[in-house]
Amino acid sequence: MAIIERLSVNVYYLVSVILFVIGFHTMLTHNNLIKKIMGMNIMDTALFLFFVSIGYIRGGQAPILINGVEKYVNPVPSALILTGIVISVSFTAFALALVIMLYRYYGTLDADKIIALRGRRHG
Amino acid sequence: MVNITHTPVLIVVLLLSGAFVVALLSKYLQVGRFIFLLTAAMVLLLSTRLTFMVLEYGTIHYTLGGWAPPFGIEIVVDAFAAFSSLVIAGVSAVIFWFAVFGPREVNNETGYYSLLLLLTAAMHGMVLTGDLFNLFVFVEISSLAAIAIIAVKGTGESIEASFRYLVLSALGSGVVLFSIALIFMISGHLNMSYIHDALVITAGQYPLNIVLAVGFMLVGFAVKAALFPLHVWLPDAHSNAPTASSALLSGLVVKVYIIAFMRIVYLALGIPIFEILPIRQIFLVLASIAIIMGSVFAMVQDNIKRMLAYSTIAQVGYIFLGVGLFNQRAVEGAVFHILNHAIMKSLLFLSAGVIIHQSGHKKISELSGLGRRIPFTFAAFSIGALSMVGIPGTAGFISKLYLALGALDAGQTLFAILILISSLLNAIYYFPIIIAAYFGKDSPLDARDPAWATQLPLVVLSLGVLFFGLFPSIAIPLVRQTAQLFIK
Numbered sequence: 001m002a003i004i005e006r007l008s009v010n011v012y013y014l015v016s017v018i019l020f021v022i023g024f025h026t027m028l029t030h031n032n033l034i035k036k037i038m039g040m041n042i043m044d045t046a047l048f049l050f051f052v053s054i055g056y057i058r059g060g061q062a063p064i065l066i067n068g069v070e071k072y073v074n075p076v077p078s079a080l081i082l083t084g085i086v087i088s089v090s091f092t093a094f095a096l097a098l099v100i101m102l103y104r105y106y107g108t109l110d111a112d113k114i115i116a117l118r119g120r121r122h123g
Numbered sequence: 124m125v126n127i128t129h130t131p132v133l134i135v136v137l138l139l140s141g142a143f144v145v146a147l148l149s150k151y152l153q154v155g156r157f158i159f160l161l162t163a164a165m166v167l168l169l170s171t172r173l174t175f176m177v178l179e180y181g182t183i184h185y186t187l188g189g190w191a192p193p194f195g196i197e198i199v200v201d202a203f204a205a206f207s208s209l210v211i212a213g214v215s216a217v218i219f220w221f222a223v224f225g226p227r228e229v230n231n232e233t234g235y236y237s238l239l240l241l242l243t244a245a246m247h248g249m250v251l252t253g254d255l256f257n258l259f260v261f262v263e264i265s266s267l268a269a270i271a272i273i274a275v276k277g278t279g280e281s282i283e284a285s286f287r288y289l290v291l292s293a294l295g296s297g298v299v300l301f302s303i304a305l306i307f308m309i310s311g312h313l314n315m316s317y318i319h320d321a322l323v324i325t326a327g328q329y330p331l332n333i334v335l336a337v338g339f340m341l342v343g344f345a346v347k348a349a350l351f352p353l354h355v356w357l358p359d360a361h362s363n364a365p366t367a368s369s370a371l372l373s374g375l376v377v378k379v380y381i382i383a384f385m386r387i388v389y390l391a392l393g394i395p396i397f398e399i400l401p402i403r404q405i406f407l408v409l410a411s412i413a414i415i416m417g418s419v420f421a422m423v424q425d426n427i428k429r430m431l432a433y434s435t436i437a438q439v440g441y442i443f444l445g446v447g448l449f450n451q452r453a454v455e456g457a458v459f460h461i462l463n464h465a466i467m468k469s470l471l472f473l474s475a476g477v478i479i480h481q482s483g484h485k486k487i488s489e490l491s492g493l494g495r496r497i498p499f500t501f502a503a504f505s506i507g508a509l510s511m512v513g514i515p516g517t518a519g520f521i522s523k524l525y526l527a528l529g530a531l532d533a534g535q536t537l538f539a540i541l542i543l544i545s546s547l548l549n550a551i552y553y554f555p556i557i558i559a560a561y562f563g564k565d566s567p568l569d570a571r572d573p574a575w576a577t578q579l580p581l582v583v584l585s586l587g588v589l590f591f592g593l594f595p596s597i598a599i600p601l602v603r604q605t606a607q608l609f610i611k
Contacts, residue, residue, distance in 0.1 A: 020301070027290060040293045047297060051304045077307070080256050084300065087263045091293055094267060098274060098286045105279035114283055 012053035019046030031111045033099045037092060044088040051077045130173050131185045131198045131251055134166055138244035146237035156223050159236040163216040170212035177205040192314045199253030202604035207250040207382045211375055214465045215243045217580045221473050222367035224576035226480040229275045229365055242268035246379045255303050256313045258383060266292040269376050272368040273360050284359035291346055291356045299343035305336035315390035337400055348380040350443060351413035354436045361432035366476025373435045374469035378461050381442055389608050406447030411541055413440030418548035425486045427475050438464045445526050453529025454606040460522035462598060463591060467519060470507040470584035474500050482570040487556055494560030499572040501560050503581040508553035510588045513546045518591035
């Protein structure tokens with residue numbers, strides 16, 4: 001019972017670690033370039049969830065000073081993650097642009113096929 | 124502190140604004156080039172000034188926007204930061220000159236200059252900042268810009284190489300961010316000195332967090348710095364980039380991540396972390412394998428730029444080896460090698476780029492006899508190669524000497540022998556090129572040395588190699604102070 005209780009308290013951490021592993025795995029093992037980028041996004045989202053849940057306090061209010069409110073959520077992680085999201089978006093946009101160019105050159109989105117084609121073209 | 128000087132932040136601000144201005148000047152190419160080079164020159168002046176300030180007054184703390192830490196972002200310029208900033212500013216200025224006056228390899232010129240400025244801004248930011256999340260942002264900017272300056276070449280291979288770099292780089296950034304989250308969790312701060320103070324109290328209570336955070340940090344930075352088993356992206360990425368990008372990537376970018384990691388270790392985590400976790404042992408083992416395997420892989424390459432890229436893997440190994448040995452002289456050797464390798468690898472990549480452009484050949488087997496046709500460029504290449512091997516009188520000798528002495532000080536004779544063996548291995552793959560170029564059978568090509576403006580960076584870098592080989596004492600005060608940041 002103690003384990004379940006601990007898990008339910010830390011459910012955000014647990015979920016974000018699971019998501020992180022899914023993203024990591026997708027990114028490294030899938031051959032399809034678009035799926036690799038999706039894996040990258042899942043991994044980043046997992047990290048954002050992890051970061052934001054560090055600052056979350058159960059029953060805490062948004063950090064705006066109001067009389068009578070004692071518990072505030074830590075706003076720093078959320079603020080940081082805004083930057084993190086921007087970075088993640090630019091990485092994704094750039095990766096997709098590269099994928100478009102790769103598709104133009106090789107006519108496929110399969111990483112293995114691209115390597116095979118490259119080997120044939122450049123000996 | 125009333126009499127505050129804005130030099131530390133001006134370096135980054137100048138480069139960032141330069142990047143935006145240059146990107147807009149595609150219609151006025153000459154103006155764009157001028158601003159590009161002017162920015163680099165001004166940054167070099169500022170870095171020099173910063174270094175003298177640090178030598179005179181000690182560590183400089185600068186708070187961005189006047190917000191006192193822990194709320195504001197703090198820039199901490201110690202001897203190591205000043206030294207790294209000066210190396211980055213100096214070597215990048217020379218490479219920028221080559222990007223402007225060297226062979227044309229990219230279509231969108233001003234876009235390329237803008238990316239180079241962004242990358243340099245991120246590198247300066249990474250070595251100067253004292254804030255963990257700020258460091259992460261700079262890591263991301265530099266990764267993205269580094270990938271972009273490979274892809275600008277626009278060939279299928281370079282785009283494929285940059286995509287692979289992007290995937291691994293994103294993995295590296297992901298784990299670094301995870302590690303920052305784990306550290307934030309138990310310290311509640313992002314400012315490195317505050318993290319250090321908090322960790323002294325809480326680290327013992329949450330050992331799992333620390334172990335995971337350090338592990339993730341290590342993996343993340345090792346991917347980006349191409350430490351041996353995580354180097355797979357480097358040969359393709361560095362050899363398929365335009366010449367100026369290759370020089371910048373191999374000479375500076377990989378090492379900046381080592382500098383960032385070292386700064387996190389002594390500013391945030393504290394040196395005792397080396398005794399608690401086996402980081403040094405990991406460094407020693409992986410660096411030894413990197414030194415040997417990098418050279419072995421380099422030996423079997425026929426493409427000259429690929430050979431140089433594999434040689435970078437071995438040279439990164441030296442720096443990690445120096446950090447792993449962890450005594451005064453070994454760390455001095457590692458820090459000195461950051462400077463020396465930046466100069467000599469840029470020299471090698473730039474001269475190799477010129478040779479490839481002038482002759483039209485990139486295979487080592489086809490370069491025979493070209494030394495007599497392109498004597499000047501090959502002379503520059505030879506100086507870089509001699510320094511790589513570690514011939515006395517060149518810069519490479521000094522850092523290898525310090526590393527070997529450090530290994531002996533640590534009582535690890537094995538590593539001193541390893542450095543000797545690796546020098547021999549370097550000789551095996553560098554000397555045949557030079558010998559074939561000067562004494563091989565005549566080349567049917569009608570190649571000649573390029574214009575003086577293209578050769579100027581090669582002259583400057585060659586003189587740099589010889590200068591730091593003959594008068595290393597110029598750099599010693601900074602290097603010694605840097606090593607003392609580690610070994611107190």
